[in-house]
Amino acid sequence: MKHHQLLRLLPIYTCVLLIPVAAAANLETRLEPSESAPQYELEDYRLQVVPGEEVATELPELPDVSQYSRDAVEQQLAQRPENAPRVSVQRIGEIPALGDFVDQGRAREWVIRQYSHPKAILVEAGRTTLDDVYRQVGNPRYMERSDDGSYTVRLPLVVQPEATLVIRDETLRLSEERGAFMANDGWLFVIDSTITGWREKANGPATFIRKSEFRPFFVSWGGSETFVLGSTFQHLGYNQSKSYGFTVAQYSEYDNKRLQRSAPEAWLVESTFSGIYYGFYCYEAENVAIVNNVYHDNIVYGIDPHDYSSHLLIAGNEVYGTREKHGIIISREVNDSWIINNHSYENGLSGIVLDRQSRRNVVAKNLVHDNQGDGIGLYESPDNLLWENRLMNNLRNGIRVRNSTNVRVYNNVAALNGTYGVLGQVKDLSATDRNFEEDYYHQAVSMTIVGGNLAANASGPLASDNPQYLELYDVNMRFPRSDVGIHFEGLLGTYQTEIFDALLNGRHAVRLTPNPVSNNGNAGG
Incomplete structure (x- = not known):
């Protein structure tokens, strides 16, 4: 032989x-x-x-993945105080959670879409539901409830520090035409719910057209905690900083010198993320658990932890069809x-x-x-x-x-x-465009x-x-x-x-x- x-x-x-x-x-x-x-x-x-x-x-x-379960999320929610909810509508200029979206000329986006000085819905205090938000806003120009019980938000929706927003068994639509998005600066629980970027003119989802085209998005900032369980996020995000779709990010070094926020944390459990520019993105985050989710047909990346994040658990996910x-x-x-x-x-x-x-x-x-x-x-x-x-x-x-x-x-x-x-x-x-001071490497x-x-x-x-x-x-x-x-x-x-x-x-x-x-x-x- x-x-x-x-x-x-x-x-x-x-x-x-x-x-x-x-x-x-x-x-x-x-x-x-x-x-x-x-x-x-x-x-x-x-x-x-x-x-x-x-x-x-x-x-x-x-690591023990079983600790990220439905019961564990409910236990996290039970620890939040049940104080009376307080919601208001305010101009966005002085709100830290919106700073990235009004600096460097980006405020123009919201001036055009709101036809006035840009405003946002603020969840200011207490444990709050979408029904609480709807009733206290009290203006269908800003937030509407449909006959099927779903909500359409037409302004940025912001959870302030110390406040808790609970979205349970709900459908929330973020209006693309009016520049709606969500920013969590406190505690957010999304349980058995659907959050969708919504194109009101078409009465349907804000499907991806091009990377420069505004679409609603979600961002959770430094010091915040986000818990997503059994839910769907879809048709979100475009190619602008912290607007990629589903983002968990620390404030900039400049802002955090003043705010002194800890690294943001999040649990994403048994949920579905689809049609999103970046299915998941994080920046300087810690202790993020992405467990037993489905990421399908997202645009640029499925799951994309980035920039100085650590102690992450990405386990049991099905990720396919990233374009x-x-x-x-x-x-x-x-x-x-x-x-x-x-x-x-x-x-x-x-x-x-x-x-x-x-x-x-x-x-x-x-x-x-x-x-x-x-x-x-x-x-x-x-x-x-x-x-x-x-x-x-x-x-x-x-x-x-x-x-x-x-x-x-x-x-x-x-x-x-x-x-x-x-x-x-x-x-x-x-020969590449890499920044070799920030991203050094050795040919070894x-x-x-x-x-x-x-x-x-x-x-x-x-x-x-x-x-x-x-x-x-x-x-x-x-x-x-x-x-x-x-x-x-x-x-x-x-x-x-x-x-x-x-x-x-x-x-x-x-x-x-x-x-x-x-x-x-x-x-x-």
Whole structure:
């Protein structure tokens, strides 16, 4: 039997060592943001064979998703005081929750739509219902109740600090023509209800036309808490700051010097979000739980936590049909978070993405398939763990690790993808419009790959450019798509015979690292 035929039949046990972050630091050069990563030629590398017994793989402790339940939301509501509601209509100029929408000329939008000096409905105090709002506003020009019991709001609706608005078993329509939107600066509970961007002229939803076209939106500000349970948000958002659709955002640094608000928090549980410009967006948020929801047919992103958010839980969601970009993406230093047990498929680009220095995140047990980009992409995001994900039939790679170091890939299945099962990529981004002070990166990649199956991927199971280190162990690479069997390229191709010998004749660990650097700065033998 020919050697390449043998490789097609046997599982390949590439010994990838499980090394903690501290230990991994000994294998690569740790760099400051301003430093350049060292670049290596093929002849600079050495292959080490390590006993497989040194490999340790332990299931990470996953968070308890059951704590985000209907009962838990009701308990949160029960803690809010039942003070008498107070609602008023006021001009929007001095309301902190509306500052972003009157600065820099944006007030013109509301002057045109309201035909006067812009006003807003303020929930000022107490525990308030939509019926309370309707009765105290008392003006059908601002808020109307239809025969079917649904409400149409024709002004921005603002929940002030210390106030609580409860929307339960209701339908709320936000008038596109009159510039309505919702801003939470206190406590908001939306339970078993529907909130829709509404086009009154058409007597129907404000479906997406173009990104610059105003549509109603929802935003929850610093210091606020938002709870959404069993509800639907739909047809919201356009391409303006904090107006993307469903947003949870801290105030700007300038405003928060005066307001001194804590990070906003939110629970989104068992709800549906569709037809929204960004299905979910957050900025400097903490302790956000997005659990067991459906995000479908949103415009740019399904779920998009952003900018210095942390301790997020994105679990059990079904995300599909995102038109333009990714199903789930965390970007710009979104750290210490969990993306687990989600089903992301048929999205315009990738299923799940970690981007722009997002670190110490766990991406585990997700099913990601039939996306038009990668299954999972890590872009300029080191120190992350991918555990037991299934990545199938994505147009590009099952997993792509670009300019990211200390990426640990354990027990993942990447099958039938359009290029590689796992690709480690070093890429120069200098020709892009990226702000390299805010979004620094290093042209460096390093990976540890343990367990799992890389099967029938069009370009092969695995490839990596110029890694700081590459470790493999117990990876099943049966069923290559090519008739010639498994064939590595680049660095792995240079050591292919030695790798296969180590893996097949004893199931040893394989580690590729640059040679030690000599005193003159060159790689030594």
